[in-house]
Amino acid sequence: MSPLSKYLPILTWSRSYDSAALSADLLAAVIVTIMLIPQSLAYAMLAGVPPEVGLYASILPLVAYAIFGTSKTLAVGPVAVVSLMTASAVGQIAAEGTADYATAAVMLALLSGGMLLAMGVLRLGFLANFLSHPVISGFITAAGLLIAVGQIRHILGVAGGGEQFFDTLLTLAGQLGATNPVTLAIGLGALAALYWARRGLVALLTRMGLGKTLAQMLAKAAPILVVAVTSLLTWGFDLAGRGLRIVGEVPAGLPLPALPSLNPGLIEALWMPALLISVVGFVESVSVGQTLAAKRRERIDPDQELIGLGAANLASGLAAGFPVTGGLARSVVNFEAGARTPAAGVFTAIGIALAAMFLTPALYYLPQAVLAATIILAVLTLVDFGSLRRSFRYSRPDFAAQMATILVTLGRGVEAGLIAGVTLSIGLYLWRSSRPHMAIVGQVPGTEHYRNIDRHEVLTCEDVLSLRVDESLYFANARALEDRISAEVAARPALRHVVLMASAVNEIDASALDSLLSINERLSEAGITFHLSEVKGPVMDRLQRSDFLSRLTGEVHLSQHGACCAIRGDCTPRVGAIGRA
């Protein structure tokens, strides 16, 4: 593959593009476009930007991703969690509805695009690995709850809520009396219709004789029907005059690509949110992309995905948009509708551009409560308390990190929540690996196997201590090994030999090497020889680059059994002479 094709995947797939792919991509694009129009408006509302900006963010970014991305079916654009993060970051700088707010949203997209691009070029995709699954899952659950609670006011038709989860709930409770009945009726109606479209519509359509795939495609288009019906009702009965808030005037046309003026203060205030948005967007997008690619035995290149998403966000920023990423729901629809290449994304972009040019007058009477209902139903699928229960059963440290992420996100906001989760999960990982599992081992009678003396009936002898350490040795746990050996030696006056069984040691870093040397010296002062056994090839290669082997008082034995035989001069251990100290 030429370097150019590597960075421009479009050069590869476009070469074999044919009319079969074209018709498949066109069909998928039509379906995704219909689904994306209400979603784009809704996520723009969530991000706090004008509705047309949601459309802008669904045009150029799709084209950019089609050129640079490696997933054949990923659909990029505004998504719920990233829109919430945008609102949270930009809301700290400017008031919603102001020109400063719009500029900051654009700058956030540009910064995030630049960072993703830089991470891709520098191959720093592994940074995203530090968002552990429990942290990202807890974060998405909490973000879903935050978003849903934040939208309730649009359903009730009351004034704005608080910044965080709990004060938003409190504010809402205080304003229940001010509920607008017309808004509530439209909002609940839309919620019910959208919910039914997800749960019951496919069954109904198949009973009516439609094929399953067609029924599923039609069901995905239900939101546009809800939009049309509620808009008509609002227009016909003048519901806006009875307190229902509507989208109103949406400027038609497309923005000219433009760069905002560079404001260093803005960049300083936004770099951290931009980084978090980049990482969260990347993680979400890659997991969707990988899942879809695997279904067709294709693969995506995570580092090139960074470049693709970076280009998409830069494009969004140039087109007066806001941060975007690959979304789960729309990508699945794109995939199931049969999209074969990223060209489907380009066709979708054309569809959205046509909508932005000619369809905006039709959006005038669209109730905001309907957009809120769209958002609420979309994000409630993100809330996953089952994951919390699974983490609790499987791993307490993971559960702790997940719980902390959820609570801090709900109580202190998205940035604090993510940072708390990442810090805690790294801290807990280091803490666990700093206290490695170690076991004194003895020989299973009649075999050459050595097992934990606490778990098995094994043979040991008084003057040889065999200790197995079940972790790579590095700075954080080197001292734990020193402490353990000191304690064992101090408790056993008859000890003459210590064997460290290194079958699970994948690495020994310089700190651990120093510790082994200290152990060797201290044992030597006490008249005890120090041996290693079952050292792995790469670890041994490394040890040979130091003076450890020449200073070791004992030897490195190929097997634990070999060590025991060599030390004792014979292979018959005595029963149970060494136990726990």
Add this chain to the structure above:
Amino acid sequence: MSPLSKYLPILTWSRSYDSAALSADLLAAVIVTIMLIPQSLAYAMLAGVPPEVGLYASILPLVAYAIFGTSKTLAVGPVAVVSLMTASAVGQIAAEGTADYATAAVMLALLSGGMLLAMGVLRLGFLANFLSHPVISGFITAAGLLIAVGQIRHILGVAGGGEQFFDTLLTLAGQLGATNPVTLAIGLGALAALYWARRGLVALLTRMGLGKTLAQMLAKAAPILVVAVTSLLTWGFDLAGRGLRIVGEVPAGLPLPALPSLNPGLIEALWMPALLISVVGFVESVSVGQTLAAKRRERIDPDQELIGLGAANLASGLAAGFPVTGGLARSVVNFEAGARTPAAGVFTAIGIALAAMFLTPALYYLPQAVLAATIILAVLTLVDFGSLRRSFRYSRPDFAAQMATILVTLGRGVEAGLIAGVTLSIGLYLWRSSRPHMAIVGQVPGTEHYRNIDRHEVLTCEDVLSLRVDESLYFANARALEDRISAEVAARPALRHVVLMASAVNEIDASALDSLLSINERLSEAGITFHLSEVKGPVMDRLQRSDFLSRLTGEVHLSQHGACCAIRGDCTPRVGAIGRA
């Protein structure tokens, strides 16, 4: 052991105290006292506090450590690196010589004592493990260079230098012309005498017929002789009148224990330096204590050591002192002079107290250049560039962390240096473990062993891919495994089975579990079954608490060979059918 004896080790050793121990401890105390007097004055100068404060910091802390510490022979008091860190932290808050400076130094000792005590009670000693050996060694080397360069002005008799290494050198170079010849003569003379006392004196004394041990003890007392001779010269020839700076009036007597008034601003400014001083002091002290304890098959308890050092620093703060820790040089002298119990420390404290009460007039004519010479010779033993060379050969990430620590410490100061080193070493560790070593394995002909196909002549077959991963699976490397398997599968259209050989996997966290489930689903979509082999007992116990085993399309096999036999239905592999993709 009763809980009281655990927290008060003195209750244990004092019970069997006898006259033999008493005379051994008394002798050691006399020798250590003689060594400590000039050292305490010198480190007080280094920390920027008046000379008598150095003596105060060598009295009560020794008593406190004798009560709470677990090392029989560790000698606590002011040490070079901690004194430098004190000067650096306090110097940012107040000017040397002011009352605020003294108050801040006391507060630093109290804060550091409180932190050590809290870490001990909460058993947080493992936090010190995150200071890797290369980082601490780089830090001590850089600190030694900083200290030595900072003392040169006292040898030249010129005005103060800069804050950091390079500007200090520049300032010194600019002031060479102002060198005071008398100061230079005394300074170089003291340096030469002290150097010879270390290198040539023992040999001379043994040639004169003294026993080797006695000769070594006498050589340790040489600094006090240099102090006496240079003081006499200064007095006899009125060298102070010719520009030689002397210690001058040192107040006699002891301070009454007192608490400084609590100043929240001061605490906020000093907590970070206090934490770093605590950790560095603890690491230095524990490594000395462990080395000495091992020589007599004793052991120290690191968590109780935190309490002992915490008590020592609180005592130092109460006695108007500054941060202290266990020092290498004095502990070795104490050990070699035959100290048997911490009572030697109490006797040393009495000796220093007597000196503070009655000996201070004798210190009037002591030239500061002699103290500087003492410091320079002491710290040059800390500088260890050999460690840098060893790190470079053994491990590049360790070398990078060490080099960064040295350069940042020299260029930006002790705190920035330590923080940079710790951050970089943790980051590099995470980075390495995020890209684990993975190998496709095949059967060594005629055996049941499976080895890396890139390193060995092994047998494989077309439709089974056996992948061994040499690292615990956790959030940072889970995606690397997904990527690798995706890539291998995409490259091998005939693949029917994937076996993950988990013999080196000590843990699978919740993120890695999710990744394995994703891999399982994706392989299943592609018609490939997923198997595990050689899963360790504790890992398997955990997996049984999740639904992984019921969702796994393949099976968990006890051995890799068993997996291959079971999958193929027979045990005869074909030659070289699977290779690198």
